[in-house]
Amino acid sequence: MTSQIQLRNIEKHYGAYHALRDISLDIPEGAFVALVGPSGCGKSTLLRTIAGLEGISSGEMIIGDQDVTKLAPRERDLAMVFQSYALYPHMTVRRNLSYAMRLKRRPKAEIAEAVDQIAKITGLSELLDRYPRELSGGQRQRVAMGRAIIRQPRAFLFDEPLSNLDAALRVHMRSEIRQLHNRIGATSVYVTHDQIEAMTMADTVVVMRAGLIEQVGAPLDLYDRPANKFVAGFIGSPAMNFVDGRISGDGGSVELDLAGAPSLALARPATPGQRVSVGLRPEHLEVGAQGNSLTLPVALVERTGASSYVLTDTPSKILVCTAGRVGDDVGQIIVSIAPENIHLFDAETGIALR
Template structure:
C-alpha cells in the first residue's frame, strides 16, 4: 500500500502541557483509520495537526509524499467534517456545497453540476434549494460531508461528526459514512470516543491515551490481543472484567481471593500476582462444574440479551437470551480457558 499520510515522532506542547508524545503513524491511501480514546487523550489534537489547524512542536508530517511543515491548511488538500456541521445558515444546501469551489474560481455551471453529482451520492438530491434550518441533524451532516466530498481532497478528516445525533441516527450515519468511503476510494481519518464506531467503521484502529499511541491494528486484533489492560478495558462493550489473583503453584490456574480457581489453557509463571481479564460475552452460566461463582446484584434485560452484574459491581456477564436469574442469586460461571487474558498488576502489560 502507498502511504497517504505519514507522521514521524510528532510532538505537541501547549506551554507546559505535553499533548502529543513521539507519535508515529502511517495511514495508507484508501484506508479508513479511526483514532479512538478517552477525552483528553490527544486524538483531536492529532487530527487538527494533520489538518494544519495546530502547529506541531517537532516531528515530521507528510501528505501524499509532500512535507507539510509550515504549509497552511488551505494548501494541504484535505477536507474536514466537524461535529458542529459548520454550515452557512444564510446559504442553501447547493450554495453550501459549491462555496469552496467558487472561492477557487470554478465556474457557476461547473460548480452547479458538481453539486448535483455530490447531492446524488449523499442522498441530498431533493434538498438542494433548502436552508440548513429546514434540515434534520442527519441531513445537515450529509451536507457537511458533501461539502468535503465536492473538493475531491487527498484525505477526509472527521472530528467526532456523529456526537450530536441520537443513537438510531448514529447507527445509520456510520453505515452511510463507511459506504461513502468505499464508493469514493477515499482516505479517511475518523476521531471518536466511541469504540463501537471505531470497531464497526474502520480498517485500522489507533487507541490513544495521554498523548501516546497505546496500540494500533485491525479492530478484531485489538479485541483478541490487547497489549495492555487499558486497551483491553477500552475495546469491547460491555468492558472487560478484571479479577485480581495469583498464579497457582502448578502454573495452570489463577487462584482468586476467596479460594476459587480459574483454570488456564497455558503454563504461566507460578505464584506471580496477576489480573485476569474476562470478557462479559465469553462468560456463561455454568451447565456443569462452574469455573467460579458470584452473587447477582443487578439484572438488566433488553429482550435479546440479559446483563447480570455482581453484587459488588466488579463483574458483568452477558447472556444472549432471556434469563430466570434474580437479584440475590448466587450463580456459577464457566469460561473457555483459551479466552482468559492475563495482565501484570503493576505495569498493566499483557502477560
C-alpha cells in the same frame, strides 16, 4: 488517486501541558482509520494537527510525497467534517457545496455539474436552495459530507461527526459514511470517543490515552489481543471485568482473589507466582459449570429479553452477559469460561501477558 499520511514523532505542547507524545503512525492509501479514546486523550488534537489547524511542537508530517509539516491548512488539500458541521450559515446548500470550487474560480458549468452529482450521492438534490438553518441535523450532516466529497481531497478528516445526532440517526449515518467510503475509497481519519463507532466503521483502530498511542490494529485484533489493560477495558461493550489474582505454583492456572480462592486453568503456562490482573469479558462468561467454572453471589439481574446481565456481589463487581434467561431468585450463579478467553495483565504495568 489518494495517498497515505505519515506521522513521524509528533509532539505537541500547550504551555506546560503535553498534548501529544511521540505520535508515529502510517495511514495507508484508502484506509479508514479511527482514532478513539476517552475525552482529553488527544485524538481531536491529533486530527487538527493533521488538518493544520494546530501547529506541532516537533515531528514531521507527510501526506503523499509532500512534507506538509509547515503548510497552512488550505495548502494541504484535505477535507474535514466538523462535529458542529460548521456549515456556512449565510449560504444555501448549493453554495456551501460549491464554496471550495468557487474559490478556485472553476468554470460555472463544471461547478453546477459537480454540485448536481454530489447532491445525488448525498441525497440533497431537493434541498439545494435551502439554508442550513432550514435543515434537520441529519441533513446538515450530509451537507458537511458533501462539501468534503466535492473537493476530491487527498484525505478526509472526521471530527466526531455523529455525536450531535440522535441514537437512531447515528446508526444510520454510520453505515452511510462507511458505504460512501467503500464507494469513493479515499483515505479517511475518523475521530470518535465511541468505541462501537470505531469498531464498526474502521479498518484500523488507533486507541489513544493521555496523548499517547496505546495500540494500533484491526478492530477484532484489539478485541482479541489487547496490548494492555487500558485497551482491554476500552474496547468491547460491555467493558471487560478485571479481577486481581496470582499465577499458581505450576504456572498452569490462576487463583482469583475472591472468596474461596477459585482457580481457572490457563491455555498457556505463565510465570509461577506472578501477581496479575485477570480480564474476563462479560460475553465470554457462560452460565453453567463446564470445566473452568466460578460460583459467584448475585447482586442484581437485568433482563432485556434477548439477553440477561448479571452483576455479582463481589469486591470488584463482575458483569456476566448471557444470551439465556436467568431466574428471578438466584442467590448465586455458576459461570464458566474457556481458557483461551482469559486475558492476563501484569498487575503492576498493565501490559498483556502472552
